[in-house]
Amino acid sequence: MAQNLIVVLPELVLALLSVVVLLIDIFSESRSRLRQTAGLAMMAVVLTLAVCIALWGKNLSGYNGIVRLDSMGLLLSMVCLVSAGATILLASDYLRQIGSEKTEFFLLILLSTVGMMVMVKAGELLTLFIGLETLSIPLYVLAGFRRQEPRSQEAALKYFLMGAFASGFLLYGIALTYAATGTTIFSELRHSTSTEAIAGSPILLAGLGLMLVGFAFKLALVPFHMWAPDVYEGSPTPVTAFMSTGVKVAAFGALVRLLGGGLASLQEGWGTALWMLAALSILFGNILALKQNNLKRLLAYSSIAHAGYILVGVVAYHSLPTAFGPWAVSYYLAAYVVMNLGAFGVLILVQSRPGGAEKLEDLRGLSQSHPLVALCMTFFLLSLAGMPPFWGFVAKFYVFGAAIQAGRYYLAIIGVLGSLISIFYYLRIIVEMYMSEPTEPEPKLSSSLAVRVTVGAAALLTLLGGLFSSGLADAARDAIRMLITP
């Protein structure tokens, strides 16, 4: 009993704390309610982080194996929490600027994070599904948070429709898998799919295919990606930041668990499907980003491409004992979350200008009016492009290295090609910042300390993560070792 509770302790803590935050918020009469609630939500995130750190190193499973507490789960939970924390910091000012001082924003972020944490720790299909829904429903609301804005409503509706589709696919896939194997628990799935009769069953294959489609929807992999640019563009920017980071971490974490832990013996089947999705996402995501002028759309396509790179790591999950693939995935996710959040943070800063929008031209001459902000953005973009010595470079190095180790050379080559293409559109932004004159004299950015600190910290981490990658890498590798040793 106690062990069961320990296993879900971080989720419990966060869920309870979010209720507390809600209660305080309701009865609060403070003038700066927005600030207060943001602060409380931030505290909840930090507390949960502390719980995760306290539990570090434990390897337990609870409720008959449907939830697992291991290092990968904790690591990715923490990454999700970092994403949530950064979103809260980025949003507090943003909400005031858009004139929507609704405090439930933070609550929804917290609840969505609970769903993410459940997802990355799920040891069973239905738990995974519940995590996914807990994650998604608050996000549908968040996407439409700027209710006066038609684009935001459009985003919410589209996200909801597509999310419903994805859930449908996933659930149907789960049902078929259960029908074929008689279980939904990963460890038992692994056991039963090792027999020839079940592994070859068409029902199981169909189930696997449908589940993959569900995941591909959530991760916006080509060709299941089309909703992403619209939704990312329409949603409030902090929500976009959260969607493009936290959701990806959760979905990839669950995917690694499901495929590596549960369906490892079907590797041949999912390997082929996934590498095609990865290659398509990398190529199309990058090529399509070339033409974008809206920064949020551009980052949306870029995130599609990044999902492709991460998927390369998943595909490379070829040989279980070395565990290089899933490790590279976790590592890449951490790096990606930091640099992408940073880039969105800069976007929020720029949007805080009076009349500031999200077009490429809005960054024109930023290096002259705000050299430090421009420098941070340059770090993020170069890192996203995979330029050494930034963190993104090391992360790509690991992922492509994993692909090579798994014998998937073509994936590494496609990945390299994709990152070379990506340099063009990232560099377009840098050129706009450094090599053009500002359109209007000295547009002032909002001087919110929270946003600036977040962006600055992310920039620092992007650089240091690249320069001193091996220390971080060691921690991540230890984490994955534990996942592998049953």
Added chain:
Amino acid sequence: MEFQNWWPLALVVLFPAIGAVSNGLLGLVNQRRGKPNKEMVVSAIALGASFAAFLVATWGVLALVNAPADEAGYRVLSYEPYTWIVSELIKVPIKLVLDPLSAVMVLVVTGVGFLIHVYSVGYMHGEEGYYRYFAYLNLFMFSMLILVLGGNFLLLFVGWEGVGLCSYLLIGYYFTKDFAATAGKKAFVVNRVGDFGFLIGILFVATIFGTLDFDTVLKSVGEHQAALLTPLLGSWGPTVITVLTLSLFVGAMGKSAQIPLYVWLPDAMAGPTPVSALIHAATMVTAGVYMVVRCSPLFLLSPTSMAVVAWIGVLTSLMAALIAMTQTDIKKVLAYSTVSQLGYMFVACGVGAFGAAIFHLMTHAFFKACLFLGSGCVIHAMHHAYHHTGDGESDPQDMRNMGGLWARLPWTFLAFLLATMAIAGLPPLSGFFSKDEILWKAFMPGNEYGSFAIWLIGWVVAGMTAFYMFRLLAMTFLGTTRVKRETFHQVHELPWTMLAPVLVLAVLSVAGGWINIPQVLGSESTERLHHFLEPQFERYRLEMGASDHGVAELESAGGPVGLGEVSGDRSPRGAGHELLATVPAGGHGELEVKQELSLIWFSVAIGVMGMVLAGWLYLKAPEVLELIRSRLGRFYDVVVNKFYVDEFYEATFVDGTKKLGENLAKFDLARIDGLVNGVAKATVWTSKKSVRGDLNFIDSAVNGVGESIMRAGLVLRRIQMGSAQGYIVVMAAGLFALIVVFVLL
């Protein structure tokens, strides 16, 4: 003790980094405070940083010479502060290595780099963004030093990308001018193609050798010969090593501007002239040559790759020299000349004369930097003269507006003359020694990688080089001036801070070759550079013990070399490599000596011929020149227009890519109406209806009735149910495809 841990090596790299960061920060702070930057402070920081790097580098090279050697005479200093990347596949430390090869490079980079820093102080005086310029320049030095000192492929790559970025930033330095921005972009695009090849090559190395460390990789080349010499596709395919080395060479082609990726370098002249001297002549563009030399044991295993390198090099040098003969922009001539000389260096690599390649790289750094800085003086002086006379029209870089400038710019003229003689290969200037060695190695009987054709083209190009350089000299400095009278008198010699570096470089262009006088010409202290570099190449000489057909081939090919005797003290098994290691063994055969001497006469003769011809045509007999031009007709036009290569690329690759991107974008915006329409318009209509109902419900629940209907209409228009439907259609197609994949595979 083979690898000495020598920490000051880090300082070589750190000084320019500190310079860049402090200048950048200073600039930012001053900008925020609204204060102008003091040029004195900025240049003091930048010059101090680069000079300190030079001093430490010199110290390092001295320490290297005095370091204990292993039994093969190989010395090395290294510094490894920490492990950068650890994975199960590979471990990559941050490791700086100073061996004979990188020692030469480091001295060139920091030495020439410092001189160009000094020159820049005067040249960039009063320019906007002065601090930015010096921050970039120091950043470039930092990256370039990482490139040459990096002890593994990954660090080399870090430097490689770094110098590319700085080059890009500095080409586009005058970003308010359109052509500068375009040129920067072009350099960037073309280099991406090269980088793709380079990265693939690195991935190959990592896979085959399991490490990226140069020393380990090159040492184990012998062990992996069997794997490396396996054909990739059946017995007819290229071997792994050929693919690997050619991928690396694609990277070198991009960085060092070889056919077909040379197009960016002439355009790169849009940057400030000292940048052209430092980055686009003396250092960065030679990175490709350095990389090939660094990987020479790999290249030597594949005769195909060697031939490709040599032929690309020689054809590039021919084509660029042809174009250079017709250009009228002073910097463009020098740019094509650089491309041509880089071609020479690759010829040296391709015929196995790696030492000669490095030698020519060094002398080229001296005389080409001198020429660029000299042309910078001319441009600067002309610009100021035009400025004074209020002439905003004339192009200060067009040689047709010059002539007779020697009287106004005597010191510049002197330096220019010396450097011109050096590049034209007149003895005893530096270019003579290095170029001759390349030509000799290409011709050398018994060199399996050389050939008469390569020598012949190289020899003709030597004449063309002399021609276009003396044409440049004649059009700029000699003859009667074509400058307007009042402008001519406004042309003034430049301050000493700018002249001094030019003159130092002129002296180096004269004397730089003396460290490597060929044996046939000297009695004592010959070929010092080669003796210095020799252990480097010796260290990785192939172990021929393994029984492998490729090895046998190599052995037979590299058997007893030449007509004279091969060095007695070295076993014949390594003779092939030894020859290629550029060290002519102990004794020259008599016939060989004669051949080498006569070749020297040959090349001196064609150099003088080119020189005299240029002088005669451009100073004495312009009417003959016109006659030749009209006779050549179409061909001349084609050459003047640079063989229309830029236009060709524009029409094919650039437009093609644009179209592809546009079409894909169109598709992705889900304008796949045909599909949707085909399915059922009625469905769309119904769903619109139903969504309207939903939205109305939501809106009225939230906002009340009033304006919400209007808003819902607005939303609806935005929602474009057609596109949402389209998305789902595409996704369904994707699902279908996935199922097909499952079933079929």
